[in-house]
Amino acid sequence: KQVVIVRRDNGKKEFVKEAKVVVRVKEILEELHKAMFKKAQKFLKDNSVEVSSWSDFKKALSERKLILTSFCNSPDCEEAIKDETTATSRCIPFGQKSFKGKCVKCEKETSLKAWFGKAY
Numbered sequence: 001k002q003v004v005i006v007r008r009d010n011g012k013k014e015f016v017k018e019a020k021v022v023v024r025v026k027e028i029l030e031e032l033h034k035a036m037f038k039k040a041q042k043f044l045k046d047n048s049v050e051v052s053s054w055s056d057f058k059k060a061l062s063e064r065k066l067i068l069t070s071f072c073n074s075p076d077c078e079e080a081i082k083d084e085t086t087a088t089s090r091c092i093p094f095g096q097k098s099f100k101g102k103c104v105k106c107e108k109e110t111s112l113k114a115w116f117g118k119a120y
Contacts, residue, residue, distance in 0.1 A: 002018060003015070003021055005021075005028060009032060009036065014028075047066055049068070050069065051067055051104065052070065052101070053104065054105060057085075057104050057105075057116070058085060061118060065117075066115060067087070067115065067117065068115050068116075070103055070104055071092075071104060071113065071114040071116075072103035072112070073092070073114070074103075077108075089116055090116060092112060092114045092115075096112065099113075101113075
């Protein structure tokens with residue numbers, strides 16, 4: 001008249017009465033979702049970096065980081081970055097604060113930042 005529930009994320013084993021299985025499984029799934037989301041947020045924070053120089057860009061790539069950097073948004077510049085590093089742009093974030101900077105690769109004036117990374 002009971003079931004054993006074992007979580008795959010932490011190996012925790014729990015005995016639950018049949019009558020309460022549905023309710024408890026819903027609770028466990030919610031806990032699991034929150035734990036996975038928190039872990040993903042930590043991973044993203046630990047593996048993202050903002051850089052302003054080409055040497056720092058290449059160093060961050062060698063460390064397998066996701067990189068936020070100033071970018072001129074030129075297809076030619078993006079192709080040059082890809083040719084030299086195999087990194088590609090991932091997105092240009094919405095709602096960026098206004099700033100003046102230089103593109104990390106070609107050093108043209110820009111007011112954009114973009115995320116770059118490699119596919120592994």
